[in-house]
Structure formats: structure tokens, C-alpha cells
Amino acid sequence: xxxxxxxxxxxxxxxxxxxxxxxxxxxxxxxxxxxxxxxxxxxxxxxxxxxxxxxxxxxxxxxxxxxxxxxxxxxxxxx
Numbered sequence: 001x002x003x004x005x006x007x008x009x010x011x012x013x014x015x016x017x018x019x020x021x022x023x024x025x026x027x028x029x030x031x032x033x034x035x036x037x038x039x040x041x042x043x044x045x046x047x048x049x050x051x052x053x054x055x056x057x058x059x060x061x062x063x064x065x066x067x068x069x070x071x072x073x074x075x076x077x078x079x
Contacts, residue, residue, distance in 0.1 A: 001039045001047065003046075003048070006036055006049055007049065009032050009035065009036055010032065010033075010036055010049050010052040010053060010056065012028075012032060013028070013029045013032035013033055013036070013053070013056035013060070014029070014052060014055060016028050016032075017029035017030075017055065017059035017063065018059070023063065023064060023067030025063070026059075026060045026061075026063025026064045027060065027064060028060075029056045029060030029063070030064060032056050032060075033053045033056030033057035033058075034057060036052070036053035036056065037054070
């Protein structure tokens with residue numbers, strides 16, 4: 001992965017972490033953050049952006065913690 005690809009991935013991760021999109025944005029943001037951290041670690045410190053990757057994982061994770069219980073309750077109430 002190049003620095004440009006990582007920057008683009010993290011840009012979308014930050015945007016989606018803020019939009020949430022009924023939990024889907026949070027999930028995508030979390031996954032992008034995890035992928036970015038893995039890429040940064042495997043690059044031998046040639047790629048930068050760990051702060052934004054952690055942002056994606058933390059804010060995306062908070063969004064998931066908020067939306068998943070709401071989604072589960074909504075599904076069970078429809079049954």
C-alpha cells in the first residue's frame with residue numbers, strides 16, 4: 001500500500017466515522033482503521049497516519065456501541 005492509498009482510505013474512514021449512516025459508516029470506519037494500522041505496522045514505519053487510524057477505530061467503535069443495541073432491539077421488536 002502506498003502513502004497516497006493509505007491517506008485516501010483514512011480520509012474516508014474519518015468521514016464515515018462522523019456520518020455514522022445508521023451504523024454502517026461506523027462499521028466501515030472501524031474496518032478501515034484496522035486495515036490502516038496493519039498496513040502501517042507492516043510497512044516498517046514508512047507509512048504514517050496512525051493517529052487517524054486510531055481515530056477511525058475509536059469513533060467507529062463508539063458508533064457501533066451506540067447503534068448495535070438500537071438495531072438489535074428494533075429487530076426483536078418487529079418479530
